[in-house]
Amino acid sequence: xxxxxxxxxxxxxxxxxxxxxxxxxxxxxxxxxxxxxxxxxxxxxxxxxxxxxxxxxxxxxxxxxxxxxxxxxxxxxxxxxxxxxxxxxxxxxxxxxxxxxxxxxxxxxxxxxxxxxxxxxxxxxxxxxxxxxxxxxxxxxxxxxxxxxxxxxxxxxxxxxxxxxxxxxxxxxxxxxxxxxxxxxxxxxxxxxxxxxxxxxxxxxxxxxxxxxxxxxxxxxxxxxxxxxxxxxxxxxxxxxxxxxxxxxxxxxxxxxxxxxxxxxxx
Numbered sequence: 129x130x131x132x133x134x135x136x137x138x139x140x141x142x143x144x145x146x147x148x149x150x151x152x153x154x155x156x157x158x159x160x161x162x163x164x165x166x167x168x169x170x171x172x173x174x175x176x177x178x179x180x181x182x183x184x185x186x187x188x189x190x191x192x193x194x195x196x197x198x199x200x201x202x203x204x205x206x207x208x209x210x211x212x213x214x215x216x217x218x219x220x221x222x223x224x225x226x227x228x229x230x231x232x233x234x235x236x237x238x239x240x241x242x243x244x245x246x247x248x249x250x251x252x253x254x255x256x257x258x259x260x261x262x263x264x265x266x267x268x269x270x271x272x273x274x275x276x277x278x279x280x281x282x283x284x285x286x287x288x289x290x291x292x293x294x295x296x297x298x299x300x301x302x303x304x305x306x307x308x309x310x311x312x313x314x315x316x317x318x319x320x321x322x323x324x325x326x327x328x329x330x331x332x333x334x335x336x337x338x339x340x341x342x343x344x345x346x347x348x349x350x351x352x353x354x355x356x357x358x359x360x361x362x363x364x365x366x367x368x369x370x371x372x373x374x375x376x377x378x379x380x381x382x383x384x385x386x387x388x389x390x391x392x393x394x395x
Contacts, residue, residue: 271304308334
């Protein structure tokens with residue numbers, strides 16, 4: 129199975145936000161899609177699926193757009209034009225691992241080409257400081273992404289590690305919480321999104337079969353406690369994108385329709 133973690137390893141991230149809601153009322157969560165889910169489709173076919181599901185906001189997380197694929201600007205310009213015509217906003221760009229100043233500059237440029245206000249990824253402590261300075265200058269935000277790797281330890285596996293990494297950095301720096309990967313690492317995703325609430329930029333809504341496994345299952349069918357996660361996000365009045373992700377090979381159209389329907393019922 130080609131998960132995003134495997135893709136990165138082999139090579140080297142709708143409902144409407146509740147507005148004008150009555151005071152004290154919980155707004156509806158903003159349900160979108162992480163486009164890694166549609167990595168096996170062309171951009172045109174992906175957009176057809178997004179429109180069929182009435183998705184208006186996404187995170188661009190397809191492999192060919194990640195820094196490790198060394199994409200060219202024209203790829204982003206072309207995708208942006210097609211998304212604009214379809215009325216779909218790319219609110220976040222998934223850069224994956226950012227290694228140096230050159231990567232930082234590329235990530236900023238690519239995010240701007242997509243019209244994104246947020247970048248999701250990871251990097252070492254020194255790189256996170258550079259990301260903070262540069263994105264603050266550009267008025268962008270950053271979400272540090274937690275990961276699960278089989279038989280390996282990742283620097284940011286749990287919420288405490290994420291918070292420690294961005295401690296002392298500006299409010300530019302936040303977290304992108306992947307519920308499935310928290311669960312794969314043995315953490316409670318509900319506790320994770322609760323701890324990360326003050327710095328939570330966006331959520332990758334994902335379910336997995338078991339601790340220690342990256343096998344994706346339909347939302348609600350695994351161990352990631354998705355209904356309770358959504359309840360916690362509603363309690364927070366979380367206004368960022370809740371991007372549904374489904375890392376499975378082959379045709380995912382029917383599965384994604386089920387995923388979105390499930391998420392919207394809980395939003």
